Amino acid sequence: MAEEVKKAPKPVDVNSAKYKLGKIAADAYTDAFQAKKEGKIVAWVSSNFPVEIPETLGIATVYPENQAAGIAARGAGERMCNVAEADGYSNDICAYARISLAYAKLKECPEQEVAMPDVVLCCNNICNCMIKWYENLAQDLGVPMLMLDIPFNPDYDVPQSIIDYVSAQFWDVVAKLEELFGLKWDDDKFQEVTGFSCRASRAWLAATACAKYTPSPFNGFDLLNHMAVMVTARGKETAGEAMETLYKEYMDNHANGTSTFRTEEKYRIMFEGIACWPYLRVTSTGLKSRGINMVTTIYADAFGFDYNSFEGMIRAYCSVPNAINLEKSRDKRIKLCKDNNVEGLLVHTNRSCKLWSGFMYEMSRQIGEACDIPVTSFDGDQADPRNFSEAQYDTRVQGLVEIMDANKAAKGAM
Amino acid sequence: MYTLGIDIGSTTSKCAILKDGTELVATSLQRGGLGTGGPEEALSRLWRERGLSREDMERVIATGYGRNKFRGADGEVSELTCHALGGRFIFPDLRTVIDIGGQDAKIISLTADGRMSNFIMNDKCAAGTGRFLEVMANILCLDINDLGPIAAKSDKPAPISSTCTVFAESEVISQMANGVEQADLVAGICQSVATRVAALARRAGITQRVCMSGGVARNEAVRRYMAEALNTEISFDPRAQYFGAIGAALYAWRQADQVYSGNF
Numbered sequence: 023m024a025e026e027v028k029k030a031p032k033p034v035d036v037n038s039a040k041y042k043l044g045k046i047a048a049d050a051y052t053d054a055f056q057a058k059k060e061g062k063i064v065a066w067v068s069s070n071f072p073v074e075i076p077e078t079l080g081i082a083t084v085y086p087e088n089q090a091a092g093i094a095a096r097g098a099g100e101r102m103c104n105v106a107e108a109d110g111y112s113n114d115i116c117a118y119a120r121i122s123l124a125y126a127k128l129k130e131c132p133e134q135e136v137a138m139p140d141v142v143l144c145c146n147n148i149c150n151c152m153i154k155w156y157e158n159l160a161q162d163l164g165v166p167m168l169m170l171d172i173p174f175n176p177d178y179d180v181p182q183s184i185i186d187y188v189s190a191q192f193w194d195v196v197a198k199l200e201e202l203f204g205l206k207w208d209d210d211k212f213q214e215v216t217g218f219s220c221r222a223s224r225a226w227l228a229a230t231a232c233a234k235y236t237p238s239p240f241n242g243f244d245l246l247n248h249m250a251v252m253v254t255a256r257g258k259e260t261a262g263e264a265m266e267t268l269y270k271e272y273m274d275n276h277a278n279g280t281s282t283f284r285t286e287e288k289y290r291i292m293f294e295g296i297a298c299w300p301y302l303r304v305t306s307t308g309l310k311s312r313g314i315n316m317v318t319t320i321y322a323d324a325f326g327f328d329y330n331s332f333e334g335m336i337r338a339y340c341s342v343p344n345a346i347n348l349e350k351s352r353d354k355r356i357k358l359c360k361d362n363n364v365e366g367l368l369v370h371t372n373r374s375c376k377l378w379s380g381f382m383y384e385m386s387r388q389i390g391e392a393c394d395i396p397v398t399s400f401d402g403d404q405a406d407p408r409n410f411s412e413a414q415y416d417t418r419v420q421g422l423v424e425i426m427d428a429n430k431a432a433k434g435a436m
Numbered sequence: 437m438y439t440l441g442i443d444i445g446s447t448t449s450k451c452a453i454l455k456d457g458t459e460l461v462a463t464s465l466q467r468g469g470l471g472t473g474g475p476e477e478a479l480s481r482l483w484r485e486r487g488l489s490r491e492d493m494e495r496v497i498a499t500g501y502g503r504n505k506f507r508g509a510d511g512e513v514s515e516l517t518c519h520a521l522g523g524r525f526i527f528p529d530l531r532t533v534i535d536i537g538g539q540d541a542k543i544i545s546l547t548a549d550g551r552m553s554n555f556i557m558n559d560k561c562a563a564g565t566g567r568f569l570e571v572m573a574n575i576l577c578l579d580i581n582d583l584g585p586i587a588a589k590s591d592k593p594a595p596i597s598s599t600c601t602v603f604a605e606s607e608v609i610s611q612m613a614n615g616v617e618q619a620d621l622v623a624g625i626c627q628s629v630a631t632r633v634a635a636l637a638r639r640a641g642i643t644q645r646v647c648m649s650g651g652v653a654r655n656e657a658v659r660r661y662m663a664e665a666l667n668t669e670i671s672f673d674p675r676a677q678y679f680g681a682i683g684a685a686l687y688a689w690r691q692a693d694q695v696y697s698g699n700f
Contacts, residue, residue: 371559383639390554401559413501414540414557421516421555428551 039268043251046264050083050254054137057082063203064137066159068152069253069325070342071145071170074335075195077215077257079205084136085254086159089125090118094299094405096133103406116374117405119155126162141165141202143195147172147345149377166202168195172340178350180340188336216335220328221262225269226252227326232272233317233362238290239275241283242316243306246297252325288313289426292359294386295370295378296321300407301415308419309368318362320355344377352385352392359393365429366422369399373409396425439692440482440493441522441684442475443515444502447538447566448651449474451482452522452681453493457689460525462486463678469538470502479508495688499680501539511691518683519649520544520552525682526673531643534633534662534670535679536652538566541633543640556640562601564632566652571601572625575608576618583622587657590623597628604628623657630661637666647671649679 035041058064065076069087076083093102099117105128106120107113113120125131129138144156144167153169160167170191175184196207226249232239248268255261275281291309293316298305309316324343329335343351359367369386371379382399390397398418403409439457443450446469453462464482468474483489490496490508498509499518506512515535523533524546533544541558558564562571566580573580587593594616597604604625611621629652646668652658653676663670675682 387639396554398555398557416504417501417514417516418557420514421552424514424517425552425554432549432551 037267039248039264039271042260042264042267043248046255046258046260047250050085051134051136054082054084055135058137063140063205065141065143066136066139066156067143068145068148068156070148070339071143072192072335072339073257074212074215074219075192075199076143077218078207078212079196079199079203081141081199081203081205082137083254084139086122086125086136087118088250088253089134089136090121090405091250091297091299092134093121093125093131094407095302097300098131098133099300099405100407102131103408113406113408114373116149116151116155117403118374119151121405122155123158123162126159139163139165141199142167143170144168145170145172145339147339147342149344149375150174151376166198168198170195172345174345174347175340176347178347180337184340185333185336188340189333192336215257216329218259218262219257220330222252222256222258222265223326223328225262225265226256227323227328229265229269229272230318230322230326231361232269232276233290235276236290236363237281237287238283238315238317238362239272239281241281241310242293242318243302244282245319245322246302249322249325252322256325256327283310283315285310286313287315289365289423290315290317290363291366291368291422292317292355292362292364293319293321293368293370294355294382295372296375296404298370298372298402298410299405301402301410301412304412305402305415308416312419312423314366314419314423316368318358318364320351320358323358348381348385351381352388355385355389356392359389359395364393364395365426366395367393367397368419368422369397371399371401373401373403374405396422396429398422437494437689437692438488438492439685439688440496441518441681441686441688442479442496442498442500442506442509443518443678443680443684444475444498444500444506445469445515445538445651445680446501446540447570448677449478449500449502450678450681451478452678452685453482453486453488454682454685454689457686457693460675460682462488463675463681465677469500470505475502475506475508493688495692497684497688497691499684510688513684513687515680516542516544516555517552518680518687520546520550520683521686522679522681522683523647523649524550525686526675526679527645527647527671529645530647530671532637532640532646533649533679534637534646534653535649536564536566536629536633536658537650538570541565541636543633543637545640545643554640556636558633558636563604564629564636566650568601568604568629569625569652569655569658571605572608572622575605576612576622578622581654583626584655584657586619587623587626587655590617590619592620592623593627593661594620594624596621596624626655626657627661630658630665634662634665637662642666642668644668645671647673647676649676651677653677 102121102124105124466478503512
């Protein structure tokens, strides 16, 4: 096992990316509470809904997926899932949905409170379960639901017909929000917001791309924390500045030969799927203790939306990982593996996410073949702790290490 | 030089001793795996029957689900690597191992030169594992070791779901109530396990030579249905249940040998 270099805890540096990003993520929740207090509009929003709409209209946002991840990471996933299941929701349904629906019923959860919504904004580019989840939220909470339909694209590229279809809906949602809440769309504000969103996205993608360096200047699990800002605040000015700080820190780490992966980087892998939040420490330690750095994951890059036109923005929202076909999804991942010198692939078969986990069986096989790397998977769940077995995870990770070792030895012998 | 491998599984503990990494000199098996006295009893039996002791072992490697908890080893390796090594020890041209143990099933692919190149394991469900057979044997009041011979008497296996152990259990009970012959029922149960694991094997890819390892490999009916489902020949050796322990002993020998040759 690789030996970890223990360091004394550093004092809080308010200029660090970690501090700035943590503050933005926390502020997203407090800002929504403050908005509610001031009588402003609060929306619950699905993670890949065009954030440009609520930001431009001055609507405070809460992201139920992010809330559910926080609740699960703090150990309350099972308790909240039980509440939803007692109301008749199957435990086959996404655990984020179950936690969110439980919160809508209880209206409290000390592990992550949120401001209650005046409207729910749903986009199904991440999955279709989202539609029923938000319909039920709207019904249970007595608030309107506005839907932006971005269907799964079976073709490799986004056809113009889909761009036109989604563009029309974009403006329809804007008009409905104006009408419902007496808000006024401002094109100048929209331009400003798109600028913030693209600036944050460019810096974020540049930061995650620093994994191309060996050793990587960061521990891949950092991305899972930092990406909260890309989910909840990518349209805010502060996000861009904080992400640029993150990028600079990673470049400095590379220049100085340092890393936030504080042990020897013996192996570099790609992690596939949403994090197993209830067991984040177990899954992280299981890798780090063996010197495995999870240098890249499509999950992190999924929240970087860079574009230079309105149509480009729509195209970006139509191109998020769960809305594109197997071949395009595969090619994006193969690029990540090759760009970042990945030696193995660890797939989280996430019981909550049928779409993502379902097509990974075949896609991971194709990625493994194309990149000549071993692939293994483990069962788990993004938020329901009952679907994970630590012993099973450990055996599979160890098996992956043993293959990567054997591959290195074979290459060394050539 | 003697090396010892101990494979601590979910239901049994197996030991194997190799001499100079080439000669299998002793094996022992004890019911009771992880969290029981099984590992110690398997070792005691080995020492008693062979007149050897821990001090005679140059190196000891533990494998299986209990590998991390076992205190008497010099190191631990996953059962994936060990089944690949152990299988290759018995069949030098082996390329695919189908291992069905008490709580999991694995398909392990080997390169032509014997390296493990990939593996696929079952999900958290017990269908397609030894536990499935154990549950079904209990319902039928049979010894698990009798399932193979009983299934051999059937020429029309009863259809049994391979999706879920609990569903399959109620299916077996209703088939019993409908008067289905015991042999057909048992054959259906064996076929169900084979079908489930064959689907995993197809995902991993099958390259000859193929062998089965683990306790379920001793069940001739499962082997036969597996061969039919995969349309391939399945090699079998009576020591199949010891492949993990043999692989661990071989791994131990390689490590010890590297120490002697200065390459470790």
